[in-house]
Amino acid sequence: MKIYISADIEGIGTIVRQEQSSTDGREYRWARKIMTAEVNAAIRGAFDGGATEVVVSDSHNVGLNLIPEELDPRAFLIMGSPRPLSMMEGIQSGFDAVFLVGYHAKAGTADSDLIHIFNRRIAEVRVNGIGIGEIGISAGLAGYFGAPVALVTGDDHAVAEAAALLPGIEAVEVKKAIGAYAARCPHPEKSRALIYAGAKRALTRRGAWPLFKMGPPVELVMRFTTSSAVDRVMRMPGNERLDGVSVRFAARDFLEAFKAFNTMADLIELVAYI
Ligand SMILES: [Zn+2]
Known part of the structure; x- marks a missing residue:
C-alpha cells in the first residue's frame, strides 16, 4: 500500500x-x-497501519522545511521548488491514499490559524461553484490522479472544512484556534500521539476514503484582494474578468484548472499592492 x-x-x-x-x-x-516530528508521527502510523511505501512532499513555502536527517528513514522526501503540481508533486505516479498533514483552513475563515490560499493575495477560489482552499485543491489533484484522501490534520476549522468536503475522512485536530494568530494547544507529544493513532486507524478504513472528483469540465473562479492582481492575470489566455477583483477560467478538467490557478498565484505576487 x-x-x-x-x-x-x-x-x-x-x-x-x-x-x-x-x-x-x-x-x-x-x-x-x-513540523518534522508531526510528519514522522504520520509516517509511523502509516507503516504500522500497513503501508509499504511512504512518499512525503514538503509543501510549505519553497519546500525546504522538513529536516531530512530527522525524517523517518523509511520515507522518501520530495523537496524544493518550483514543481509542476506544487503541494502535490509526485501524486502522478499513483498512490492508494493521501494524508494532508499540517493543513489549514481556506482564506476568509473566521478564527482559524494562519489561513490563506497559496499566498495572501487570493481571497477566494471556487471550483464548479464550490469554495475550496488548499485542502480542496490538494484533494482535487489527488482525485484527478485516482487517489482518495484518508487523513487530514490541522486546527479545528481545517478539520471541519475537510470533513465537510470529504465525508468519511479521518481528521485529527491538533489545536483549537482562538483567532488568525492564536490557539489553545495540547503538548506536541499529545498531538503526535493523536496523529499516529489517526494515521494508523485511517488505513484500516479503506472503504471510507473519499475520492474528491471535480468535473470535467471545471469552471475556476478566483477572487483576489486587489484589482491590480486582475490586471496581471488577464495576460493569461482564456481568463475572463468578472468584476474588479475576480476572473473566471473555463478548464477542461481539474488538472488544467490547477495549472491556471498556480500560474495566477505566482503572477499576482509581481504587482503593486493596490
Ligand atoms: Zn498553506
Whole structure:
C-alpha cells in the first residue's frame, strides 16, 4: 500500500504565528523540528497501519522545511521548488491514499490559524461553484490522479472544512484556534500521539476514503484582494474578468484548472499592492 503525505506548516500543532511559519521568522528553526516530528508521527502510523511505501512532499513555502536527517528513514522526501503540481508533486505516479498533514483552513475563515490560499493575495477560489482552499485543491489533484484522501490534520476549522468536503475522512485536530494568530494547544507529544493513532486507524478504513472528483469540465473562479492582481492575470489566455477583483477560467478538467490557478498565484505576487 503506497501512501502519499503532503505536509504544510500552518496546521501543525503549536504553530500559530508567522514568526514560526516564515522562513525569516525568529521561531522558524524550531518550527521545522516540530513540523518534522508531526510528519514522522504520520509516517509511523502509516507503516504500522500497513503501508509499504511512504512518499512525503514538503509543501510549505519553497519546500525546504522538513529536516531530512530527522525524517523517518523509511520515507522518501520530495523537496524544493518550483514543481509542476506544487503541494502535490509526485501524486502522478499513483498512490492508494493521501494524508494532508499540517493543513489549514481556506482564506476568509473566521478564527482559524494562519489561513490563506497559496499566498495572501487570493481571497477566494471556487471550483464548479464550490469554495475550496488548499485542502480542496490538494484533494482535487489527488482525485484527478485516482487517489482518495484518508487523513487530514490541522486546527479545528481545517478539520471541519475537510470533513465537510470529504465525508468519511479521518481528521485529527491538533489545536483549537482562538483567532488568525492564536490557539489553545495540547503538548506536541499529545498531538503526535493523536496523529499516529489517526494515521494508523485511517488505513484500516479503506472503504471510507473519499475520492474528491471535480468535473470535467471545471469552471475556476478566483477572487483576489486587489484589482491590480486582475490586471496581471488577464495576460493569461482564456481568463475572463468578472468584476474588479475576480476572473473566471473555463478548464477542461481539474488538472488544467490547477495549472491556471498556480500560474495566477505566482503572477499576482509581481504587482503593486493596490
Ligand atoms: Zn498553506
